[in-house]
Amino acid sequence: MTRAAPNPAGRPRFNPMIGMKRFLIIAMILAPWLQAWGQTNLAGIWIATVGPHRGEMEIVFDLKVEAGRISGTASLPSQDMPIIDGKLSGILVEMTLSMDYYGQERRIVAKGTLVEDYLLLSMPMIWWLEPAGGMGRMGGMGGPERRWGPPGNRVPRKLGAPNPEPQWREPNNPPPPPFEFRLSSPLDIVREVSLRRGTPAQPRRQRIDYKALAKVTLPTEKDLPSNGLAPTPPMGWTSKQRFRGVIDDRAVREIAVAMAANGMRDAGYVYLNLDDGWQGERDARGVLQPNGLFPDMKALADFVHAQGLKLGLYSSPAPQTYRGHLGSYGHEEQDAQTWAAWGIDYLKYEWCAAGRVYTNARQMRLACQKMAEALRATPRPIVYALCQYGREQVWLWGAKAGANLSRTTIDINNYWSMASRIGFSQAAISSLAGPGHWHDLDALVIGNDAMSEAECRAQFSLWAILAAPLFASHDPRVMYPSLQSILLNREVIAVDQDRLGQPGRRFLRNGDLEIWTRPLANGDLATGLFNRGEQDAEMEVRWEDLGWPVPAKIRDLWTHAHLPVTKRFSGKVPAHGVIFLRLSK
Numbered sequence: 001m002t003r004a005a006p007n008p009a010g011r012p013r014f015n016p017m018i019g020m021k022r023f024l025i026i027a028m029i030l031a032p033w034l035q036a037w038g039q040t041n042l043a044g045i046w047i048a049t050v051g052p053h054r055g056e057m058e059i060v061f062d063l064k065v066e067a068g069r070i071s072g073t074a075s076l077p078s079q080d081m082p083i084i085d086g087k088l089s090g091i092l093v094e095m096t097l098s099m100d101y102y103g104q105e106r107r108i109v110a111k112g113t114l115v116e117d118y119l120l121l122s123m124p125m126i127w128w129l130e131p132a133g134g135m136g137r138m139g140g141m142g143g144p145e146r147r148w149g150p151p152g153n154r155v156p157r158k159l160g161a162p163n164p165e166p167q168w169r170e171p172n173n174p175p176p177p178p179f180e181f182r183l184s185s186p187l188d189i190v191r192e193v194s195l196r197r198g199t200p201a202q203p204r205r206q207r208i209d210y211k212a213l214a215k216v217t218l219p220t221e222k223d224l225p226s227n228g229l230a231p232t233p234p235m236g237w238t239s240k241q242r243f244r245g246v247i248d249d250r251a252v253r254e255i256a257v258a259m260a261a262n263g264m265r266d267a268g269y270v271y272l273n274l275d276d277g278w279q280g281e282r283d284a285r286g287v288l289q290p291n292g293l294f295p296d297m298k299a300l301a302d303f304v305h306a307q308g309l310k311l312g313l314y315s316s317p318a319p320q321t322y323r324g325h326l327g328s329y330g331h332e333e334q335d336a337q338t339w340a341a342w343g344i345d346y347l348k349y350e351w352c353a354a355g356r357v358y359t360n361a362r363q364m365r366l367a368c369q370k371m372a373e374a375l376r377a378t379p380r381p382i383v384y385a386l387c388q389y390g391r392e393q394v395w396l397w398g399a400k401a402g403a404n405l406s407r408t409t410i411d412i413n414n415y416w417s418m419a420s421r422i423g424f425s426q427a428a429i430s431s432l433a434g435p436g437h438w439h440d441l442d443a444l445v446i447g448n449d450a451m452s453e454a455e456c457r458a459q460f461s462l463w464a465i466l467a468a469p470l471f472a473s474h475d476p477r478v479m480y481p482s483l484q485s486i487l488l489n490r491e492v493i494a495v496d497q498d499r500l501g502q503p504g505r506r507f508l509r510n511g512d513l514e515i516w517t518r519p520l521a522n523g524d525l526a527t528g529l530f531n532r533g534e535q536d537a538e539m540e541v542r543w544e545d546l547g548w549p550v551p552a553k554i555r556d557l558w559t560h561a562h563l564p565v566t567k568r569f570s571g572k573v574p575a576h577g578v579i580f581l582r583l584s585k
Contacts, residue, residue: 042088046119046195060200070095079353100353119195208319210356216330218366219373224402226436227376229383232497233438233469236271241414241443241473245277245323248293249300258476260307267488268497269472271346272304273312279325288326288335301343312346313339317367318354332374340378350387361392365401372402385440395429399437405469412442414450416576420532423462427506430466435501440469447474447483454577456486457558458530461580464496465504465518465528491557495526515541525583531573540570553584
């Protein structure tokens with residue numbers, strides 16, 4: 001057995017990977033003797049670095065102990081979680097944390113042991129969702145030279161029984177409701193976290209006293225007319241998935257040049273959007289400044305525009321954003337004017353912690369309407385995208401509140417299981433989108449090495465048939481051929497950008513096999529045969545079942561080939577894959 005290298009003091013290094021059971025046994029034995037020592041040494045700052053699917057981040061526990069009771073907070077980049085109950089018994093630690101989970105309180109119980117310089121906790125990481133069965137069977141799309149997938153996170157696939165021969169029929173039941181996370185979600189993953197004393201490497205969030213926060217005057221509720229923007233679903237790139245808030249001026253300029261050179265801009269990807277992480281402080285007049293990574297935002301916007309692209313930014317109606325930066329609360333009009341002066345073309349407005357200020361659906365709508373009116377009062381056309389995670393049925397009122405895009409789901413991650421769940425959940429509400437007001441299903445996760453090529457084609461096809469905005473989120477400076485063949489597939493993009501603007505619908509479903517259709521402006525019909533199952537499956541569709549005559553042409557949008565014209569189509573659809581057709585009369 002290989003022993004750990006000694007530390008400078010000559011003692012073996014502690015291995016945090018040793019199981020919690022061993023430490024709990026030791027703790028129970030030693031607790032009577034170490035009780036006083038444990039109580040005097042738990043207080044202080046404890047830090048762990050973890051690497052969930054949303055990127056590496058710090059967890060910072062700021063603990064206080066008095067008479068065996070633990071208080072304080074645990075801080076993520078996205079929020080502070082107060083300790084509402086905690087106790088220390090010897091070296092045994094138990095804490096109950098209160099977490100805001102997409103607008104709902106969720107309580108997390110962390111249990112563990114204090115051993116030497118380590119605080120070992122076992123806790124459910126509901127922000128660390130790594131869905132089983134979500135990996136691509138082909139091991140991702142990374143090219144031979146660069147691979148971006150998270151290391152060591154491969155989850156074995158569980159193969160089920162073969163799918164039966166499909167017997168197509170109209171479902172008798174109404175479509176399921178749109179996708180949402182409920183508090184009974186089974187996706188919690190209990191992980192062991194090893195914390196040590198230290199100083200956080202990342203800036204601490206500014207603590208906000210929400211009870212003492214000055215109230216913002218909300219506008220009178222009214223239906224805003226269209227602003228004339230986004231007649232087709234916006235296309236572009238976002239830093240969200242690949243860069244996780246860690247990006248700077250130089251990288252943005254390099255990405256803008258790459259998008260102009262690698263075919264993305266010419267294919268329609270014209271928005272270059274910075275997600276959370278660009279914000280700095282407000283000056284003496286209250287004007288929000290970019291942080292030190294972006295020395296001159298107007299100069300950056302000018303550079304992006306010179307490449308034939310448009311620049312987008314991120315903010316929130318809350319005082320703080322997801323990563324703890326300043327939001328637009330109380331500065332809506334001022335921020336809108338600032339962004340217009342910089343030359344900003346797109347705003348993503350994420351709800352974040354605004355639920356701690358605005359407590360009901362009406363206030364949510366009015367807070368969103370307030371920013372819409374502020375943007376429209378500027379001399380610059382700015383596409384307005386709401387990100388409410390599908391809360392309060394935003395698809396019913398988002399456009400009325402002035403939005404061009406409304407997020408109808410929670411955040412996506414890089415795995416097929418979430419992309420599939422989000423996309424196929426839209427059946428009940430897809431018809432409510434249209435020109436100028438689109439349903440945002442979050443970013444394309446193509447090119448981040450966690451989905452197979454079949455899964456990437458399926459996500460791209462599903463987003464296209466749903467008329468969803470297409471925002472890539474890989475590194476555009478690395479475009480290997482298989483990635484280009486998907487993101488730059490102009491035939492699929494043409495379906496997404498069809499000027500009729502009528503989203504598709506799920507026409508037939510049989511277990512894991514689904515057929516979706518979308519009418520197009522020239523009278524054609526886009527038809528997607530999707531296999532959500534774990535094994536390849538034969539699928540068949542008769543044109544008369546779709547209400548169609550025998551097509552004059554059948555075009556496969558992925559093989560770029562015309563198929564023989566017959567009364568029906570059948571083919572083998574790969575697991576988690578698609579056959580995407582365009583029928584012409």
